[in-house]
Each structure stands twice: as structure tokens, then as C-alpha cells.
Amino acid sequence: MGMTITEKLLADHSGRERVVPGEIVNATLDLIICHEVTTPPAVAMLKKLGIHKVFDPSKILVTPDHFVPNKDIRSAELAKQLREWREEQGIERYYEVGNHGICHALAPEQGHVLPGQTIVCGDSHTTTMGALGTFATGIGSTDLAAALATGELWFKVPETMRIDLEGSLPFGVYSKDIILSIISKIGVDGARYMAMEYGGSGLPSLSMEARFTITNMAIEAGGKSGIMPADQVAQEYVKARTSDAFRIFESDADAHYASRHRIQVSALEPMVALPSLPSNGRFISELSPVKMDQVYIGSCTNGRIEDLRIAASILAGNKVAAGTRAIVVPATTEVWKLALKEGLLEIFADAGCVVSTATCGACLGGHMGVLGPGETCLSTTNRNFIGRMGSTKSLVYLASPATAAATAIAGVIADPRDYLPSSGHPVLAPTGTDDYLWGV
Amino acid sequence: MPEIPTKLRGRAHVYGRPHINTDEIIPARHLNVHDEAELARHAMEDIDEGFVARVRPGDILVAGEDFGCGSSREHAVWALRGAGVKVVIAQSFSRIFFRNAINNGFLAIECVGAAELASTGDDLEVDLERGLLLNHTRGAEARFVPLTDFAKELLAAGGLLPFVLAKRAKVVA
Ligand code: SF4
Numbered sequence: 001m002g003m004t005i006t007e008k009l010l011a012d013h014s015g016r017e018r019v020v021p022g023e024i025v026n027a028t029l030d031l032i033i034c035h036e037v038t039t040p041p042a043v044a045m046l047k048k049l050g051i052h053k054v055f056d057p058s059k060i061l062v063t064p065d066h067f068v069p070n071k072d073i074r075s076a077e078l079a080k081q082l083r084e085w086r087e088e089q090g091i092e093r094y095y096e097v098g099n100h101g102i103c104h105a106l107a108p109e110q111g112h113v114l115p116g117q118t119i120v121c122g123d124s125h126t127t128t129m130g131a132l133g134t135f136a137t138g139i140g141s142t143d144l145a146a147a148l149a150t151g152e153l154w155f156k157v158p159e160t161m162r163i164d165l166e167g168s169l170p171f172g173v174y175s176k177d178i179i180l181s182i183i184s185k186i187g188v189d190g191a192r193y194m195a196m197e198y199g200g201s202g203l204p205s206l207s208m209e210a211r212f213t214i215t216n217m218a219i220e221a222g223g224k225s226g227i228m229p230a231d232q233v234a235q236e237y238v239k240a241r242t243s244d245a246f247r248i249f250e251s252d253a254d255a256h257y258a259s260r261h262r263i264q265v266s267a268l269e270p271m272v273a274l275p276s277l278p279s280n281g282r283f284i285s286e287l288s289p290v291k292m293d294q295v296y297i298g299s300c301t302n303g304r305i306e307d308l309r310i311a312a313s314i315l316a317g318n319k320v321a322a323g324t325r326a327i328v329v330p331a332t333t334e335v336w337k338l339a340l341k342e343g344l345l346e347i348f349a350d351a352g353c354v355v356s357t358a359t360c361g362a363c364l365g366g367h368m369g370v371l372g373p374g375e376t377c378l379s380t381t382n383r384n385f386i387g388r389m390g391s392t393k394s395l396v397y398l399a400s401p402a403t404a405a406a407t408a409i410a411g412v413i414a415d416p417r418d419y420l421p422s423s424g425h426p427v428l429a430p431t432g433t434d435d436y437l438w439g440v
Numbered sequence: 441m442p443e444i445p446t447k448l449r450g451r452a453h454v455y456g457r458p459h460i461n462t463d464e465i466i467p468a469r470h471l472n473v474h475d476e477a478e479l480a481r482h483a484m485e486d487i488d489e490g491f492v493a494r495v496r497p498g499d500i501l502v503a504g505e506d507f508g509c510g511s512s513r514e515h516a517v518w519a520l521r522g523a524g525v526k527v528v529i530a531q532s533f534s535r536i537f538f539r540n541a542i543n544n545g546f547l548a549i550e551c552v553g554a555a556e557l558a559s560t561g562d563d564l565e566v567d568l569e570r571g572l573l574l575n576h577t578r579g580a581e582a583r584f585v586p587l588t589d590f591a592k593e594l595l596a597a598g599g600l601l602p603f604v605l606a607k608r609a610k611v612v613a
Binding site: 024037040041044045046066067071072074075077122123124138139140141142143145146149150154188189192193219222224277364365383385386387388392 | 458459461463464467468469471472473474486487505506509510511512513514515517532534535536539540543544590599600601604605608
């Protein structure tokens with residue numbers, strides 16, 4: 001019997017011909033990503049054990065992202081520990097505030113993620129990077145410590161759930177709507193312990209940016225990883241960023257899947273996940289226009305340039321509703337700069353949005369838009385758990401950047417199809433010199 | 441090297457709802473520290489404000505499906521352990537929480553129906569050798585899924601880091 005991409009990747013990295021789901025393998029790691037929340041505890045564990053050197057500084061990437069620019073004294077201490085540690089270890093791939101970004105968006109954008117790699121990070125949304133044909137999974141600090149010390153980690157080979165995306169996205173519908181609909185179908189633990197592998201006739205038409213949104217939320221279905229074959233689109237994305245060689249793994253036609261699902265993408269509508277689970281998705285036509293105190297556009301799910309272009313195309317020439325606050329948080333410094341060059345920041349500012357530097361910020365109730373008791377927020381992030389963005393008495397709704405922008409204008413949950421310029425999406429043509437990067 | 445205890449007895453704290461996530465176990469506003477004693481003061485804060493006042497060393501946390509889903513923060517395990525919880529017994533666990541627990545040498549046991557078998561305050565016993573959860577208050581019992589050999593090895597070593605170091609030492613020796 002054949003193997004899935006995930007099985008092939010794990011077999012390859014553990015020196016085996018083949019592996020089967022359930023087997024425990026010790027796999028070598030190609031990239032370890034570190035941020036300021038989960039890395040300092042890992043470093044402290046290693047120091048306690050007398051381990052003062054990482055296995056290979058060139059395989060590590062470091063950026064502060066959660067609470068930067070430092071939200072308080074304690075966060076400043078964490079960022080300082082991270083900075084000092086990377087200096088001491090001689091880790092060159094470091095993105096200081098000013099070049100920083102949310103790690104899951106930054107690492108691929110800066111050309112550090114190559115098809116065929118194994119990647120870990122002390123953060124559950126590491127699954128994002130599977131969109132480039134990698135095995136990428138989130139771990140805790142102890143695993144991170146072991147990974148940093150040895151360059152290896154044990155993994156139970158996951159079963160694979162195969163999801164085929166068929167057809168193309170209708171007007172006003174985006175990849176966020178695809179993943180919200182999948183999670184609503186299978187539930188927040190529907191893919192527990194599994195690799196969520198994507199394929200189908202609809203995949204080639206999705207941009208890399210759109211794909212990252214889908215693999216980002218694998219963990220919201222309990223998945224161990226999300227993975228897509230590194231096709232033409234993925235290879236072009238990588239080649240535009242690095243000249244490093246990479247390897248492509250593909251699932252065999254006779255690979256075994258734990259289950260198979262097919263999503264008719266063309267039949268989707270914009271979706272909103274109601275509080276307080278990502279699986280509470282509803283088609284927007286089923287919803288009443290609930291009032292929103294805040295709209296949040298950003299995060300590792302939907303803070304990339306394409307997301308901002310879509311939001312800006314709706315907000316251009318409009319105003320955020322009285323009684324609603326809109327906060328836009330580009331996922332990386334590079335996205336922020338591009339948005340500046342393309343005039344998107346001006347559009348947001350004119351519409352009455354606040355635009356922040358890159359940060360996780362309010363996505364996890366950190367800073368830059370934390371919610372008070374009784375407040376409602378429609379957010380492009382990935383989790384709407386109780387208390388996720390602030391008070392346990394606040395309510396978070398999840399949706400695409402288009403739905404968020406429409407909602408900001410209406411002040412109540414609104415259908416982006418009523419606000420999008422009819423010429424389609426994304427409407428704003430990029431300008432400037434860096435455009436090739438996004439292959440629009 | 442800590443032995444895996446074969447029997448644990450303690451008072452139950454039961455949270456039967458499915459999908460209790462790590463944001464509820466330890467909210468992100470406390471992630472700017474990783475000191476176990478400090479995290480312990482906020483354990484379960486967003487699901488039960490009274491938990492920290494009630495929990496005593498040796499207590500047993502009983503939960504429903506998919507306990508510990510969401511963020512990968514190991515702070516969730518540290519907060520519970522710091523608060524004195526000896527073992528978490530759940531219908532099922534999210535992947536990262538389970539892995540973090542075992543990596544820390546902290547017991548996480550999957551037991552179907554555990555949450556229905558106990559109420560908060562019940563006198564529970566976990567018999568690891570026999571794979572039995574006993575409720576002495578109700579006189580009820582349930583079988584649980586035995587730990588895998590690999591998990592047992594990790595627990596016996598005291599967690600992942602001692603385990604990895606011991607293996608390395610063997611290779612060097
Ligand atoms: S943006 Fe939100 S979900 Fe993404 S890494 Fe940051 S806190 Fe986690």
C-alpha cells in the first residue's frame with residue numbers, strides 16, 4: 001500500500017523505508033521556530049540540565065510576536081530573555097521588532113520554509129506551514145527544549161484525513177469560509193491527532209495566502225498538522241524568496257486515508273463562527289445582524305497582504321460605523337510595509353480604523369484591542385473560545401477579512417457580497433516593486 | 441528517578457463539559473510568566489474562579505471530551521500541577537495537552553465515562569496497574585485505557601528531557 005505525504009516525510013526524516021500510522025518515530029527537524037512566550041521556559045529547562053548549546057543555530061528562527069511591542073514589564077522580560085538567548089547562541093535568523101512578524105506568517109514569507117521540511121514551533125498554529133508541503137506541528141516548551149538540544153523529536157505517525165476541495169470560490173467567499181465550513185462539519189476534535197491533507201480540483205486556484213489560512217486552522221479541528229502538496233503555486237512562492245533547494249513529497253494514489261471528505265467550494269457562502277467555538281459556523285444568510293462593538297482584522301490566520309487588500313477594497317471610501325471600533329493588524333512588518341506602499345493603510349485610516357504594527361496582540365487577549373465584559377467582536381482570527389480576546393463575558397465571532405470589513409461599515413454582522421465592488425476580488429491592484437512576491 | 445505511582449487517591453474536581461481549552465485552564469493574560477507557583481494561582485480561572493481556593497495537593501481533575509484543546513501552552517500543565525493536581529482523567533485529551541503532560545511526567549489518563557462516574561468532592565482512586573478508576577464515595581468503578589509503553593517509559597524517566605538525556609548518555613557510554 002502507498003503512503004501519504006505525511007507518512008513519507010516522517011519516514012524520510014527518521015531513516016525508514018516506510019512508516020504506518022500509530023508508529024512512534026524519532027524524526028530529525030529542519031526548522032525550529034521560537035517566540036517569546038514558549039521559548040524562555042524551554043531555555044530555562046535546558047540551563048537547569050546544564051545544556052548550554054543548541055544543536056544547530058542555523059536551523060532555528062527567532063522572532064518575538066505575541067506581546068510585542070512589549071505590552072508590560074513581564075512581557076519585556078520575556079522578549080529580553082529571547083533576545084539575549086539568541087545572541088548567546090549565535091542564531092542569525094532573528095527578526096527584531098521593526099522587522100518582526102507573527103512567526104507562522106513571517107517564516108514562510110521570508111523564505112525559511114521549504115517543501116519537504118519537518119518544522120516545529122512552541123505554538124499550536126505551526127500547522128500553517130504545512131501549506132508548503134511540510135510536516136509542521138505545534139509543541140509545548142518541553143518538546144521545544146528537547147528539539148533545541150537534539151534536533152530531533154518523537155512523533156506518533158498520524159492517520160491522515162483527506163479533504164478534496166472541488167470547484168472555485170464564488171464571489172465574496174474566501175478560504176476562511178472553506179476552513180470554517182470544514183470545522184463546522186467535522187467539529188473541533190473531528191481531526192484529533194490527524195494530519196489534514198488537502199487536494200482536489202479547487203486547490204490550484206487558491207493563492208498561497210489563501211492556503212495558509214486553511215492549514216492554519218487544522219488545530220481548530222484538533223489536527224496534528226495540515227498539509228498540501230507543494231504544487232506550481234507553492235513552488236513559485238518559495239522560489240521567489242529563496243534559492244535553497246527543496247524536495248517535493250506527494251501522496252501515492254493508493255495511500256490509505258482514515259477518512260475522505262469532499263467540499264464543494266463553489267456551493268459555499270460567507271461563513272461566521274458564532275461564540276464560543278470555531279465549529280459554530282453558519283452561513284451568513286442564516287444570521288441576524290448582531291451588533292459588533294469591535295472588528296479585528298489580523299493574526300496568523302488572516303493578516304497577510306491579500307487579506308488586507310480584500311478588506312481595503314471594501315473599506316475604501318467608506319466609514320466604520322459609529323459605535324464600532326475597527327482594528328487592523330498586519331501579520332508581519334513586510335505586510336505592513338506593502339500595505340503602506342499600496343495605499344491600504346491610508347484607506348484604513350480614512351475609514352476610521354486603527355492600524356497597528358505586527359503583533360499577536362488581541363488575538364489571544366494580549367493587548368491592542370482586548371475586549372471588556374459584554375462586548376462583541378467579529379474577528380478574522382482562529383479561536384473564539386470564552387475569554388480568548390479578553391473578558392470571559394465578551395463574545396467573539398470568526399469570519400473572513402471581507403466579512404469583517406463589511407461588518408465594520410455596517411456596525412452589525414454584514415454580508416461582504418453587499419459591499420464588495422462588483423468587479424470581483426481582490427479589487428485593489430497592487431502597485432510597487434515587491435508585488436512579484438505575491439504573484440497577484 | 442521518580443517511580444510512576446501505582447495508586448493515587450484524592451478528591452475529585454469534575455468538569456464534564458467537552459472541549460475545555462487551554463485558554464480556560466490558564467488564560468493568556470498570565471502567559472507573561474512561567475513560574476509554576478504563580479501560574480497555579482490562576483489555574484482554571486476562566487472556567488471556575490473558585491477552583492484555586494478549593495483545590496488541595498493530591499486532588500484529581502476529572503473532565504469530559506477533548507480536554508486541553510487549543511493553544512500549545514505547556515503553562516496549562518504547569519498551572520494544574522502547581523495547584524496540586526496529581527492526575528487529570530478525561531474522556532479524551534487534545535493531542536498537544538496530552539503530549540505536554542506526559543513530557544512533564546504528569547499523568548493524563550483517558551477513561552470513557554469518567555465525568556459521569558464522579559461528582560466534585562468524591563473520593564477517587566486511580567489504580568494504574570489494574571487500569572481502574574474507583575469512586576469510593578459512590579462505590580463505582582470504570583476501566584481506563586492503559587498508557588502506551590512509550591508513555592510509561594517517559595513517565596518512568598521523569599519526563600521527556602531526562603528521557604532524552606538518559607538515551608544520549610547511553611549512546612555516549
Ligand atoms: S496570531 Fe493569534 S493564533 Fe496566531 S500565533 Fe498569534 S496568538 Fe496564536
